[in-house]
């Protein structure tokens with residue numbers, strides 16, 4: 001759950017942007033790596049408003065399978081390491097991931113930019129959002145106003161309602177970390193440009209690269225499950 005932007009007077013704030021690579025070692029496929037989800041599915045057929053109109057059953061099935069897989073996976077060493085940061089820092093996670101592994105690991109402030117697999121919503125009233133206690137939704141499953149339920153996911157071509165809160169968080173970071181994302185999907189990839197120039201930044205990803213125009217960034221080309229326990233130890237020690 002997202003818990004507010006006001007900064008604590010006593011704790012430094014660490015803001016993180018996480019992507020599919022964060023959950024890769026839990027066994028969830030990324031999107032753009034070899035054998036990633038977008039190699040085996042066409043984005044426009046399963047993750048767009050047009051797909052929902054043309055073939056809602058295929059869209060529901062795609063997200064049902066993702067939701068079912070969530071029952072079989074666990075947080076990895078990277079998720080667990082980030083929880084330890086909360087001993088000393090105000091840790092605000094902005095995730096592009098629709099899984100709930102940060103929450104299950106124990107992180108307390110998680111903002112989901114691209115929606116949440118475990119939630120569904122009404123197709124006529126976007127404020128009617130429901131937590132699912134099972135993995136499958138079918139054609140014919142309806143909200144209380146009688147319209148079909150859809151995945152609570154931001155599809156390509158849709159607005160990203162949480163981006164303003166995420167931007168405000170990025171601006172207030174004392175330390176900013178990017179973990180396991182290819183940094184090609186906007187507006188998420190643009191958040192780093194709102195972080196203060198002097199703020200220390202880390203980019204943890206086996207394919208991490210120095211982001212153009214970004215100062216004070218340490219590039220750590222390792223998997224999250226290996227790099228994060230060590231990086232967290234270091235930050236807890238250095239303050």
Ligand code: OAD
Pocket residue numbers: 018019020021022024025030031032033036047096097114154155156179180181182183184185204205206207208222223224225
């Ligand atoms: P991508 O699949 O584009 O990128 C995954 C990144 O994770 C790559 O840079 C990999 O190098 C890295 N990676 C792989 N294994 C890793 C590991 N063990 N530790 C750390 N990094 C690792 O996924 P995202 O950048 O998250 O949007 O994609 C962004 C958005 O595009 C997603 O949220 C999704 C997708 O289309 C929607 O569905 C709206």
